[in-house]
Amino acid sequence: MHQYDVIIIGAGVAGTSIARELSRYKLNIALLEKEEELAFGVSKSNSGIIHPGTQNPRNSLKGKLCVQGNLLTRKISRELGVDFKEVGALIIAFKEEDLPRLAQIKAEALVCGVPRLQIVRPSWLKAHEPNLSGEAIAALYAPSAGIISPYRLVYALAENALKNGVEIYTQHKVTQILAVGKAGLNAGPFFEINAAGQKFRTRYVINAAGLDADLVSRLAGVDSFRIQPRKGEEFILDKKKEHLTNHLLFPLPSKNSKGILVIKTADGNPMIGPTAQDCDDKEDLATSDAGLKEVLSSAQRMIPSISEADIIAYFTGLRPVAGDDFIIRHEEKAPGFINVAGIQSPGLTAAAAIALFVCDILRKSGLSLKKKNIFHSHDKKTIHLFSIPLLRSAKLIKKDPAFGDIVCRCEMVSAREIQNAIAGGAKTLDGIKFRTRAQAGRCHGSFCTTRIMKILSASIGKPLTQITKKGSGSEMVQEERGNA
Amino acid sequence: MLKKDLVIVGGGPAGMAAAISANKFGVKDILLLERDQYLGGILNQCVHTGFGLDYFKEVLTGPEYAQRFISEIRRNPEIEISLRSFVVDLTQDKVITFLKPGLLQRVKAKALIMATGCREKTREMVHIAGTRPAGVFSAGLAQKLINIEGLLPGKKVVIVGSGDIGLIMARRFVLEGSEVKAVIEIQKTSRGLLRNMVQCIDDFRIPMFYRHKIAKIYGNKRVEKVSVVKVDDDLQTIPGSEFQIECDTVLVSVGLIPENELIEMAGVQIDKKTNCPVSEELNKTSIPGIFVCGNSFKVYDIVDVVSRDSEIAGELAAVYLNKR
Amino acid sequence: MQKLTCIECPKGCVLSVMIEAGKVVEVTGNLCPKGCTCAVSEIENPVRILTSVVATEGLSLKMVPVRTDRPIPKGAIFHVMQEIKKIKIKKPVHLRDIIVENCLGLGANLVATRESL
Numbered sequence: 001m002h003q004y005d006v007i008i009i010g011a012g013v014a015g016t017s018i019a020r021e022l023s024r025y026k027l028n029i030a031l032l033e034k035e036e037e038l039a040f041g042v043s044k045s046n047s048g049i050i051h052p053g054t055q056n057p058r059n060s061l062k063g064k065l066c067v068q069g070n071l072l073t074r075k076i077s078r079e080l081g082v083d084f085k086e087v088g089a090l091i092i093a094f095k096e097e098d099l100p101r102l103a104q105i106k107a108e109a110l111v112c113g114v115p116r117l118q119i120v121r122p123s124w125l126k127a128h129e130p131n132l133s134g135e136a137i138a139a140l141y142a143p144s145a146g147i148i149s150p151y152r153l154v155y156a157l158a159e160n161a162l163k164n165g166v167e168i169y170t171q172h173k174v175t176q177i178l179a180v181g182k183a184g185l186n187a188g189p190f191f192e193i194n195a196a197g198q199k200f201r202t203r204y205v206i207n208a209a210g211l212d213a214d215l216v217s218r219l220a221g222v223d224s225f226r227i228q229p230r231k232g233e234e235f236i237l238d239k240k241k242e243h244l245t246n247h248l249l250f251p252l253p254s255k256n257s258k259g260i261l262v263i264k265t266a267d268g269n270p271m272i273g274p275t276a277q278d279c280d281d282k283e284d285l286a287t288s289d290a291g292l293k294e295v296l297s298s299a300q301r302m303i304p305s306i307s308e309a310d311i312i313a314y315f316t317g318l319r320p321v322a323g324d325d326f327i328i329r330h331e332e333k334a335p336g337f338i339n340v341a342g343i344q345s346p347g348l349t350a351a352a353a354i355a356l357f358v359c360d361i362l363r364k365s366g367l368s369l370k371k372k373n374i375f376h377s378h379d380k381k382t383i384h385l386f387s388i389p390l391l392r393s394a395k396l397i398k399k400d401p402a403f404g405d406i407v408c409r410c411e412m413v414s415a416r417e418i419q420n421a422i423a424g425g426a427k428t429l430d431g432i433k434f435r436t437r438a439q440a441g442r443c444h445g446s447f448c449t450t451r452i453m454k455i456l457s458a459s460i461g462k463p464l465t466q467i468t469k470k471g472s473g474s475e476m477v478q479e480e481r482g483n484a
Numbered sequence: 485m486l487k488k489d490l491v492i493v494g495g496g497p498a499g500m501a502a503a504i505s506a507n508k509f510g511v512k513d514i515l516l517l518e519r520d521q522y523l524g525g526i527l528n529q530c531v532h533t534g535f536g537l538d539y540f541k542e543v544l545t546g547p548e549y550a551q552r553f554i555s556e557i558r559r560n561p562e563i564e565i566s567l568r569s570f571v572v573d574l575t576q577d578k579v580i581t582f583l584k585p586g587l588l589q590r591v592k593a594k595a596l597i598m599a600t601g602c603r604e605k606t607r608e609m610v611h612i613a614g615t616r617p618a619g620v621f622s623a624g625l626a627q628k629l630i631n632i633e634g635l636l637p638g639k640k641v642v643i644v645g646s647g648d649i650g651l652i653m654a655r656r657f658v659l660e661g662s663e664v665k666a667v668i669e670i671q672k673t674s675r676g677l678l679r680n681m682v683q684c685i686d687d688f689r690i691p692m693f694y695r696h697k698i699a700k701i702y703g704n705k706r707v708e709k710v711s712v713v714k715v716d717d718d719l720q721t722i723p724g725s726e727f728q729i730e731c732d733t734v735l736v737s738v739g740l741i742p743e744n745e746l747i748e749m750a751g752v753q754i755d756k757k758t759n760c761p762v763s764e765e766l767n768k769t770s771i772p773g774i775f776v777c778g779n780s781f782k783v784y785d786i787v788d789v790v791s792r793d794s795e796i797a798g799e800l801a802a803v804y805l806n807k808r
Numbered sequence: 809m810q811k812l813t814c815i816e817c818p819k820g821c822v823l824s825v826m827i828e829a830g831k832v833v834e835v836t837g838n839l840c841p842k843g844c845t846c847a848v849s850e851i852e853n854p855v856r857i858l859t860s861v862v863a864t865e866g867l868s869l870k871m872v873p874v875r876t877d878r879p880i881p882k883g884a885i886f887h888v889m890q891e892i893k894k895i896k897i898k899k900p901v902h903l904r905d906i907i908v909e910n911c912l913g914l915g916a917n918l919v920a921t922r923e924s925l
Contacts (some may be wrong), residue, residue, distance in 0.1 A: 240745075283704055286614045309756075313608045315616065390573060390581055394588035401586030406570040409519065414583075444606040446622040450633060464635055469618035473705035476618050478732075481634035481871070482863025482896055531873035531921065532859045537817050545859055547873050547922035551903060631861050634871045659860060659889055678813045678820030683856065687882065786818060 002167075004028045005367065007193060007202040009174050009216055012043035013150060013351045014343045015208035016157035021355035022362075023164035025369045030202070031158070031166055032195050034173035034212075036471030037431040039154040042210040043348075044434060045317020046150035047234065047274065048265050051346040052089055052142035053114040054105055055253050061326040063112040065350035065357060070144055072352035077148060080156040081381025087264055089145035089248040090120070090129065092302060093138045098252055105253075106140050116143045131244055131303050145248050149266040150348055151434040156379060159424060163376050170427075171471075172196040177205065177219040179334060191220075191336060204336045204367060206358060211282045211320045213327075213341035220334045225327055225341060229282050229318040230256070232274025233291035236313040237306070238442055242268045249302050258345065260298035262306075267437060268386075272299035272306065274317065285316045312442045319344035328354060330361050338362070382420070386412040386437070407455070408448040410441025418452060422459045430470040432456065449476075486591040489513035490801055491580055493571050493746070494599030496525020497787050498778020498794040500553035502597045503563050505798025510807030512562045515591065517569040517582055523557065524550035525601060526624070527787065529631045532652055534679075538788040549787060574750040576771055595773045595801045598747055599794065600780045602740035604649075607701075610738050612644070614700040619707030623649040623737035627656065636660055638733025642710055643667045644698055648676040648785070650737030655684035657735075665729050666691045668698055668712055670719060677785070698734070699726060707732050742780045750774065758782075767797040773804050812850055816842040823847050855879035858888055859921075862895040862907060869924035872901055878916035887912055900925040 006022055008015045011033035019031045035041060050073050056063035077084035093102045106117050120141045125132050162168060176194035180201075193200040209216040214227040237244075242264075249262040257276035265271050273295045292314070299306050322342025331337045338361055340354060347354075363369055385393055385403065397404035402416035413436045421435035429445075432438055432452055439445035439452065453467045453476060463483065468474045490511050492499045495518030503516050522528060527535070530546030537543060540552065557563050566584065573581035578593045604622040621629075621637055627649070629635040639662045643650045646669040654664045667685065672694055674681050685692060699711045699721065714725035742759045744752075753762040753770040761769040761776050769776055777797035778790045814821045819839060825847045826834035835847040849855060857879050861871040880888060888911055895907065901920045908918040 240748075285616070285704065286700065286702075287611075288613045288700075289611070292611055292613075308611075309609075311608065311611070312606070314611070390588065393583070397583065397586060397588050404583045404587055405568065405585040406519070406572075406583055409570060412572060415585075442606075443603045444608060444622075446604050446606070446625045449625055450628055454633075464633070470705065474618035475706070477629060477635040477637050478639055479636040481636075481861070481893065482865070528922070531861055531875075533857050533875065534818075543857070545873060545875055545921045548903070551922070631873065632869075632871060634861060634863055659858075659885070661889075677818050678822075679815040679818065682813050682815050687856070 002030065002198065002200045004030045004200065004202040006204045006206060006362070007032060007191075007200055008206045008208055010041070010208035010210055010213075011038040011154070011158065011168065011170070012041050012208065012210050013039070013046070013154050013157075013348050014340050014354055015206075016154050016161060017351040017355040018206055018208060018340070018358050019161040019166045020157045020164070021359055023161045023166050024371055024375045026372055027369070029166045030200065031161070031168045032172045032174055032193070032200070033168070033170045036171055036428055036468070037426065038158050038168070038170065039151040039434065040430070040470060042317065042320055043154050044151050045232070045234070045315055046348050047261070047263055047271065048147050048150050049248060049263065049348070050084065050146035050148055051349045052109070052144040053112050053346075054091065054109040054140070054142055055258055056112060056346065057324050058108065058111070060324070061328060062346060062350065065326065065353040066346040067113045068353035069346070069350040070146070072356075073148065073349065074146070076352050077153070079377050080160055080379045082148060082153050082156045083266055083387070084146055084148045085266065086144065086146045087247055088141060088143040089250060090125075090139040090141055091250045091252065092132070092136045093252060094135050094301070096137065099138060101252055102138060102140050109142070114142060114144065117141070129246055129249075131305055132249070133302055133304050136302070147248070147264055147266045148348075152266075152382070155424065155435055156382075160376065160379050163379070164372075169195070172198070174216060174219065177216070179221070204338065204362060204365070206338045206340055208340040208343070210343070211318055213320060213322070213339065217331075217339055217341065220331070220337045222331045222333050222337060222339065225322045227341065228321045229279050229284075230321045230344070231277045231279045231284065231316060231318055233287045233295060233316050234271055234273035234314065235292065235295055235311050237270040237272065237310040238312050239268045241270050241310055244270050244303060244306070251298065251302065260295055262299050262302050267440070269312070272296070279318070282318065285318070287314050287316050313440070313444065326350070326354070328357055328361070330365050336365065338365075382435075383417065384436070385414055385417065407451050408436070408438035408441065410443050410447070411437040413438040413448075415455065418455050419459065422456060427460060428468050428470050429453070429456070429476065485579070486589060488515045488591055489594045489805055490515070490597065491591055491593035492516045492597045492599060493580070494518065494525065494601060494778070494780070495520075495523040495565065495567070496599060496601055496778065497527055497550060497553065498601070498780070498790050499525070499597070499599035500557055501791040501794035502599055502777050502798040502801070504553065504556055504560070505795040506597070506801050507560060507562050507798075509799050509802035511802050511805055514563045516557070516563055516565050517571060518565065518567050519570045521568055523554045523565065523567070529624075529628050531631050535787050538786070539791050571746055574746045576751045578773060595804050596775065597797050597801055598744070598774065598776045598780055599778045600743040600746065602742050602779045602783060604737070605739040605741055607734075607736045612698050612701060612736070614702060615704055617701070617703040617706050617708075619703065619732055620701060620734045620736065623653045623735050626653055626735055630656055630660060636662065638662060638707075638731075640665055640731040641733040641735055642698070642729055642731045643735040643737060645669065645737035645739070646674040646676055646692065647737055647739070648680050650735065651676045651680040651684040653735055653737065654690055655688065658688045658690070664688070664690045665731055666693055666712070668693050668696050670695065670697045670715060701734055707734055710734060740779065740783050742783065744776070744780055747774060747776065767793065767800055775800055810851070812847065814838060814843045814846045816846050825851060827851060854882040856882050856885060858885055860889065860892050862892055862897055864897045864901075864924060866898055867900065867924045869922065872897060872924050873921045874907055874918050875921050876911065876916040877919045880911070880914045880916050884912060884914055888914070888918075892918070
């Protein structure tokens with residue numbers, strides 16, 4: 001029987017942020033993830049934006065934690081060697097009658113503590129955002145917006161949490177949560193969790209299960225909210241267009257979303273989207289022709305030179321919406337059970353602040369948080385050949401020849417980087433893609449897939465017929481000649 | 485920094501023919517860079533016949549055709565070969581940077597021939613809606629998996645696109661024991677050679693659907709089925725025409741794109757629509773001394789023509805270097 | 809009268825073939841003599857060159873591409889494929905080495921089309 005002080009359910013950006021933060025303290029912590037790899041749920045379809053804090057409901061957790069998170073994320077990304085870039089955001093108005101709305105957004109944002117806001121005019125826009133449509137009449141400029149790779153952040157958080165003693169279990173879907181009452185001298189609630197046929201005992205449970213947060217909450221006997229999946233289709237443009245924009249571009253927000261954006265990503269490729277469509281199926285990840293049309297026309301309104309021919313990839317994500325705000329609270333009905341649900345935008349931005357908030361809730365619920373004597377706060381930056389100057393690459397290659405062995409040519413990923421990703425926990429092609437960008441370029445794996453499969457097969461000791469795209473059931477090939 | 489008279493990027497049929505030709509016309513200092521561990525390029529995975537009918541007056545498979553050139557190059561000490569060499573940077577004054585295991589090397593070339601071939605258009609570029617499960621392959625990747633690795637991608641296949649690569653792969657899958665349930669083609673007729681229609685489709689009675697396209701791919705982990713619709717002459721979906729085909733593999737064979745990102749990096753003028761270099765004269769580009777041959781110059785149907793085109797590029801390079 | 813496409817070269821001439829009692833009596837539409845032989849063959853005894861790959865063990869290439877050195881009857885293709893799937897080459901192979909001699913007694917050898925040492 002595995003026994004812990006805290007078990008976190010869900011290894012997305014919220015779960016791993018909480019795990020890493022808690023790993024500062026003398027606690028036994030486990031992180032349970034139902035998929036084969038971390039960040040395979042909501043976090044992988046994230047836009048990668050660190051929001052400045054505008055457009056959040058008044059007096060909301062979203063507002064408070066977003067502004068806090070914007071600052072904290074910078075510190076964490078530095079500590080963990082994940083690239084963070086402050087690029088700034090523009091919320092753009094095209095019509096005179098929209099100007100009061102823009103001013104209102106600014107005013108509300110000021111109350112939340114968003115720094116350095118200013119309204120800018122066409123002359124500023126022309127100088128700083130030359131490809132922006134000439135029909136834009138004004139914009140709210142929020143310089144503190146930034147970009148980060150959402151899954152590389154998750155992996156960095158997880159690796160740091162592991163280093164600091166957190167135990168991570170993948171392919172462990174939680175199927176039962178029983179409150180088994182106080183136990184012995186240790187006052188405090190006790191839970192028994194069933195996952196993948198194994199029993200786990202813990203004093204506290206943190207439910208960060210994304211799309212399934214309502215189901216997990218109900219397992220613990222708390223049925224106070226429902227997760228409404230809201231679909232978002234996003235379209236990725238060729239890296240050649242990296243300098244199409246200098247800032248993140250937002251239109252004025254709609255009722256249920258920030259609108260269709262022109263996004264700079266940490267990988268260099270611009271991205272357009274997302275749509276916002278409520279749907280019933282938590283597994284519906286299909287893109288559509290209608291989605292493409294909608295995104296393209298909205299994006300072209302801001303940047304007229306974007307064409308369909310620029311699109312090299314697309315994906316769909318489902319936002320786990322639970323009303324207007326985050327649901328982060330200790331549930332009186334199930335003492336020791338803390339819900340961290342409805343973590344949609346600005347969830348990525350707020351994650352670091354959510355972690356601190358949850359630590360606070362744990363303290364108030366009676367958990368003693370004593371700092372460890374040794375906490376490894378820093379991790380070395382993962383090496384990506386595509387983001388370092390060639391001269392530095394030369395030195396790396398001399399020391400380690402496998403850095404010169406290029407596997408993915410579109411994104412310039414070497415065999416060493418692939419092997420490092422596998423050593424860091426990648427077990428699937430998608431896992432390698434999210435960590436290294438191999439297969440994410442313009443040829444979409446046509447060139448490198450074979451080699452990556454072979455490296456993975458050799459490293460984890462599985463036959464090629466068992467190598468998967470994203471876990472069991474997604475095997476890449478069905479038969480091997482000569483090895484029937 | 486290394487200095488070479490002529491650097492050729494790409495050791496497939498185009499690059500090899502260009503190297504041999506340039507040498508024949510007097511260039512004695514040639515470096516041939518190839519990213520794979522063998523010469524031969526795409527021919528290594530084209531195990532079917534149909535090559536060399538014109539150039540050698542013989543019926544050859546891809547590897548056999550390639551070997552004719554490989555043998556000649558290996559005998560020639562004036563053509564230096566560097567395998568597993570991947571070019572990462574190219575400047576307009578012909579400074580090439582390439583990586584290979586253990587080495588980053590910069591080379592200043594007096595003349596440069598690019599023979600980098602093509603990549604395939606992906607499913608994303610033609611926006612086939614639906615999910616992104618395992619089981620969606622470009623035809624070339626499927627060909628590599630089967631012919632180089634002996635791996636069978638799937639057992640129930642739907643092929644999108646009736647160009648030669650799609651047709652060849654239809655036959656390949658059938659020979660390996662898979663069922664090819666349909667070839668879906670948006671145009672009114674096949675885009676491939678008639679002889680391939682006979683030997684790949686008619687021979688195995690594979691259902692062809694012209695003026696059709698795939699509307700959606702289904703399946704979360706692995707492909708489960710596709711929905712297919714009929715289109716009119718404006719390529720718009722005809723309502724009510726949808727039907728579904730159960731399958732575990734979708735092969736996408738919808739066109740080739742010349743790989744010219746390197747010369748684009750160097751500032752060579754590229755036609756935005758075709759990704760081919762803008763050119764007044766065969767094989768020349770907007771930068772004197774930088775030549776392009778083979779499929780990266782323009783997409784050819786037959787490798788025999790590629791060989792002849794590349795020989796011209798080799799000669800042009802020799803003229804440019806004042807060797808001819 | 810039957811129409812068929814000649815497969816001898818990329819031109820793909822459309823041939824009009826007059827057939828009597830299962831035998832070809834006249835061929836038109838061909839741009840060269842190969843068209844006639846092709847028509848007769850396609851109608852009376854269709855043959856194909858079979859190309860595929862065979863597995864290896866301990867050689868430089870995992871799969872070696874092979875071909876029949878002569879066309880074989882169309883109907884025998886899958887039988888030869890069954891034989892091909894059983895093969896595992898363990899000794900070095902040179903271009904045109906015979907892998908299987910007189911495959912299934914059809915008068916054609918299965919030969920290697922790429923060297924692997």
